[in-house]
Amino acid sequence: MRDAQATTIYLKDYQVPDFLIDRTALHFEIFDSHTLVHSTLAMRRNPAAKNASAPLVLDGCELELEALSIDDQAVTESGYESAGESLTIHTVPDSFTLRCTTRIYPQNNTSLEGLYKSSTMYCTQCEAEGFRKITYFLDRPDVMSVYTVTVDADSKRCPVLLSNGNLVSTETLEGGRHRAVWEDPHKKPAYLFALVAGDLERVSDTFTTMNGRKVDLHIYVEEKDLDKCDHAMLSLKNAMTWDEEVYGREYDLDIFNIVAVDDFNMGAMENKSLNIFNTSCVLASPGTTTDAGFQRVEGVVAHEYFHNWSGNRVTCRDWFQLSLKEGFTVFRDAEFSADMGSRVVKRVEDVGLLRTAQFAEDAGPMAHPVRPDSYMEISNFYTVTIYEKGAEVVRMIHTLLGPELFRKGSDLYFDRFDGQAVTCEDFVKAMEDASGMDLGQFRLWYSQAGTPQVDARGEYDAEANTYTLTFKQSCPKTPGQPQKEPFHIPIAMGLLGDAGALRLELKGEAPNPDTADNTHTVLHLKQAEQQFVFENVPEKPVPSLLRGFSAPVKLQFDYSRDELLFLMQHDDDGFNRWEAAQQLGVLALKELVAAHQNNEVRALDERLITAGRNLLNDDSLDLAMVALMLTLPTEAYMAEVMQPVDVLSIHAARMQARLELATALKEEFTNTYRTLSRRQGDYQPSAEQIAQRSLKNLCLQYLMLLNDEHSLQVCMEQLDTSDNMTDRIAALVALVNSEHEPQKALALQKFYQDWQHEPLVINQWFQIQATSHLPGTLKRVQELLNHPAFEIRNPNKVRAVIGAFCGQNAVNFHQTDGAGYRFLADRVIELNTLNPQIASRLLGPLSKWRKYLPEQQALMKAELERIAAEPKLSRDVFEVVSKSLAD
Ligand code: TRP
Ligand code: ZN
DSSP states (O other): OOTTTOOOEEGGGOOOOSEEEEEEEEEEEEOSSOEEEEEEEEEEEOTTOSOTTOOEEEEOOSOEEEEEEETTEEOOGGGEEEETTEEEESOOOSEEEEEEEEEEOGGGOOSOOEEEEETTEEEEEOTTTTGGGTSOBOOSTTOEEEEEEEEEEETTTOOEEEESSEEEEEEEOSTTEEEEEEEEEEEEEGGGOOEEEEOOEEEEEEEEOTTOOEEEEEEEEOGGGGGGOHHHHHHHHHHHHHHHHHHOOOOOSSEEEEEEESSOSSSEEOOTTEEEEEGGGTOOOTTTOOHHHHHHHHHHHHHHHHTTTBTTTBEESSGGGHHHHHHHHHHHHHHHHHHHSOHHHHHHHHHHHIIIIIHHHHTSTTOOOSSOSEESOGGGGOSHIIIIIHHHHHHHHHHHHHHHHHHHHHHHHHHHHTTOEEOHHHHHHHHHHHHOOOOTGGGHHHHOOSOOEEEEEEEEETTTTEEEEEEEEEOOOBTTBOOOOOOOEEEEEEEEETTEEOOOOBTTSOOOTTOSOOSEEEEEEOSSEEEEEEOSOOSOOEEEESTTOOSSSEEEEOOOHHHHHHHHHHOSSHHHHHHHHHHHHHHHHHHHHHHHHTTOOOOOOHHHHHHHHHHHHOTTSOHHHHHHHTSOOOHHHHHHHSSSBOHHHHHHHHHHHHHHHHHHTHHHHHHHHHHHTOOOSSOOOOHHHHHHHHHHHHHHHHHHTTOOHHHHHHHHHHHHHOSSHHHHHHHHHHHHTSSOHHHHHHHHHHHHHHHTTOHHHHHHHHHHHHTOOSTTHHHHHHHHHTSTTOOTTOHHHHIIIIIHHHHHOHHHHTOTTSHHHHHHHHHHHHHHHHOHHHHHHHTHHHHTGGGBOHHHHHHHHHHHHHHHTOSSOOHHHHHHHHHHHOO
């Protein structure tokens, strides 16, 4: 292992930079064999620095230095020292111009950070620390500079030359080359720098801001994808309008560009005025993209656009503050998506991700607070904790303050810190100052890792007409944090009586005269144990707790199954109606898991079947809700609530339950499917149509479990005649997970033939095969790695085959002989040298080895040890492997 280079960086060691860079001029000369980067930096000592004679230490990684001067005096080899990832110049004046030329090789850069080539296009990815792979610099977000960028390249191969800000001039050069000069008037950290050069076409539109600024909008793609930009453009304009209306934030330049690239480590990047997107997060058309794909494009386009304020205008002081921009921006994009589509569906999806992926991370070896205290490799901290839990923390502030005071707080935050690099503490303080609310204890959400456990119980006193809720909270230990203080937990709630929601009179609190509706409130749980007494409660109520999932905690309340059935029907909070169905499903599945483990035969609780029938027969219900409530808890969620995790029993139990539902409700599923198959008008990714398709396709999945000719026929017909990818993919998934072998093989072959020219569709084709729960999937996955359409250097393909198999196919990944683990370790070792970020991300499922059964633990641990023994581990993989094995 490479412990020599694996140093840990600590938040407590933060110091302001010794130098500042006021202006940055970059000149790129792009050639086929290499690129030259000439940089001119106007630098001076930071008046706020501790050491007024500190040497100049620049970041730089894998660079060939061709020239270096200070105030036009060459710095000779004795004047600087270059080691590891830095270059030190011992003596410099207080203020000076630093010039340097570096030579880089974008075509050999497989890490996809810095300047690299994606097919024929040159593009950059600088967050978090990629800029140091382009030139020597102070590559940290609190060094902000004004950029001028000159790009020279071949006119034919790279007719389009883009960078941040405004295009100020273009020029034809000798030798078939040309030049573009871009100037960004806004100061920014290096991680927001971007450059694109390639043969691209564009779709254009305009947007007029609330103060009448006309903004040119362009989406740059390969020519063949010009027909797939409309949805992203519409989403962008909707996001621009929404940010004006909801946050009062206006766009601040005359141009906004989006570029789509095939090879990209993440979803997209918010570079100032030049957002770069993974093609999977920007391209969409009904024929090639599923409903989920359309929603992803809308969400990611909005997310990157919202970063212009929450991230770019106000940026992070250091990378420990990453959630300052990511948590806030995820909260913003989630609210946007909720406003554009179905609020409850969006919340259910987000909570599903949080409770599986984030809770698992919080319980594993990589657990870290929303504001981490330390890291080895910052790329490992673009996590569900920073993003999703960070968004939940902002959502809790919103819940505690209410919408008006929250808006006052965000206005103050943007106003106070515009143009600065700040901290999570600055954000919380602005919220406190604007609202007058004390968020002292609330700050623990930023510093303490782990998912709080909240146990609640209720007691009705029929004599006194009081209802007492008692809460206990605790939080398990996480690496480096053996003990935790109680959190400030907002618990949105109501009490339900036979005739509906009851009026709430909390003892010791005056009724709120502002709210006409006193049937819901937010309790502030702050102590390890705390009681709330409600007075004048006329009957024994059923409490509806943690409405809308008002805090990222595990709540335990001993509901009877009949109470859950009651909440499913009568709770006036849509999220909690779904949650009641989930918890009912959890109770029923736990029973079946236990039976399976004891080799007993046990039938599914009848009440689930009755509830399912009622849902399907009630046409007053929202179709999206019906689809969500008919979906049993996922295997991933069951794994979260049953530890140690017995993957095979969970899978068997869930399959049994689904089959029993399908058998008992065959008629209802058939009728609902038939009714919903008739659609009015063209395909639209609207909430209404999406709901309709999701319920229809859920019916199809259930019917296909019956393994009969009629269902097969229905499925094949949907596959052959659908006009949209959502319905085709749903049919293909059902078929691939069925036992109709000849039809399956033919359908997969035909699908490939039909779509081989569409890489994003082929990725779905890969993923469907990699996530089949049937035996033999690992062998098929290994074959897919040799398929001509597979490329190990393309992260989307790696995610579609390897990531999907290891992360979304528990029953096959955990096959008892350990072949799944071996397969993953081999791929991680292969990717470790090609693309460390992707290698490290793939490791997630192995790193959580301690939750599984002893035999599985041993096999998983052995594979981690095999990776650890590799001679040259990247910092990314080293950090995850060493923390996973540490005790
Ligand atoms: N800031 C990006 C976002 O909007 C995240 C991101 C994109 C990123 N590409 C990356 C982070 C590469 C690390 C490495 O969430
Ligand atoms: Zn982001």
